Amino acid sequence: MRILYIDIDSQRPDHLGCYGYHRNTSPAIDQIAKEGVVFERCYAPDAPCLPSRTAFYSGRFGIQTGVVGHGGTAAQPKIEGPTRQFRDHFDFKGLAGQLQRNGYHTAMISPFGQRHAAWHFYAGFNEIHNTGLGGQESAEHVQPVVDKWLADHGTKDDWYLHINYWDPHTPYRTPEDFENPFAEDPLPEWLTDEVIEDNNQKVGPHGAHEVGMYHGNENPQFPKQPGKVTDRASLRRMIDGYDMGVRYVDDQIAKIVDTLKQAGVYEDTMIVISADHGENLGELGLYGEHGTADEITCRIPFIVKYPGGAQGLRNTKFHYNLDLAPTLMDLIGGESFDLWDGESFAPAITEGADVGRDEVVISQCAHVCQRSVRWDKWLYMRTYHDGFHLFPEEMLFDLEADPHECNDLAQVHPELCREGQWRLSRWHDAQMQKMAYTSNDVVDPLWTVVREGGPFHASLTEGRPGVEGFHDYMDYLEATDRKDGADALREKYAEQIERLSK
Missing domain, CATH: 1.10.287 (Helix Hairpins)
Structure with a gap:
């Protein structure tokens, strides 16, 4: 079997047509979704980029690997200590290494390992194609590499290819000659004048007055992204800039589909479309950033087209991106590990079973220090460092009534906050117990981040x-x-x- 994993940086699910978006951002992705299973509630357990992708390929939560931030000690994996062998866990017990040992030729088209000095990200890959711009590349830099790789290898058997697209990530950088197809489309309804005004009063990096993190300056190199989002005109530039990035990537996916069909291997190729995290576009007062442990940052698209599998179905259970590791092992007859934190959802894609978890815990330690729990319709957020946003210690949101997190109900429902804290504590106790048996230490890296001065992007010490x-x-x-x-x-x-x- 051939496995194609398409990783779209910063891709929100709710800006794709197959997840209900009103703009035509994703016709190619939507078609693939019709031919497979759409996972409604898939999450990055640790956000943003480096923690998420580390969790994905290690099959482990950030609290276990130690990678929860973008700088300082918690941006590096924990030392394994005396049990480390000639190679480490990322190779012996990582997803890519396991694919190799099961006969797969593994290839990656991404600059990510260099961008974040995350050399463990490359463990288990036969080929690494670094597109060379450290995440600043647009699809026109990535696609020629993709086209050549598929021309050289597409018809071969048993390959795994990871393709990393960046266009929905700030700064919005679709080519100048890529015309805006959304100029006449309405903005998302929830972004009212009242929301814009309320966000204008909030403080913190990547706010309405400081899309560039701590300032509102524009970069003439990226004319499709505003420096501020303080009125409807600048809001339109922000939303349209993001959506153009989504559509531009979708155009490349359409080319890939055509290539696979022309080669006669499309039907026999497993395609997974996902992301490392989502993107705040006004939620909690943030724009153009993935800066919180919430539904907006941590929920990701997860679409699977499996040869001979279920089609046109939607899975409504909770999942993590790291659940793909044991799932793939189930599908190819490989070995999973007790070290992994994932749970296989293979029956969901082979026969459409609505299997999954009843809750997920999500974390963020790069822009804020937060841990949150999602269950039923609720999101409970616990803040340990507010990243200069003045977030309260506890927040609670009803995501069925309020999917964009505008109404904090923590004061209204203290009993649900207590339940949320209980769920977090139960998860944390289980993680610390596992750590005691499998790790060289018993250190929760969230507290390492706090001790070292706070999250890297809102730090008074070694970060910004x-x-x-x-x-x-x-x-x-x-x-x-x-x-x-x-x-x-x-x-x-x-x-x-x-x-x-x-």
């Missing part, structure tokens, strides 16, 4: 913006009529700043 940058940002908040927020942040972080300034 630092103490001086924090003061500059406070001045910027005041200059953009958000003095109350600046005063609240100064008060909240005064002790830490004083300690660092000595």
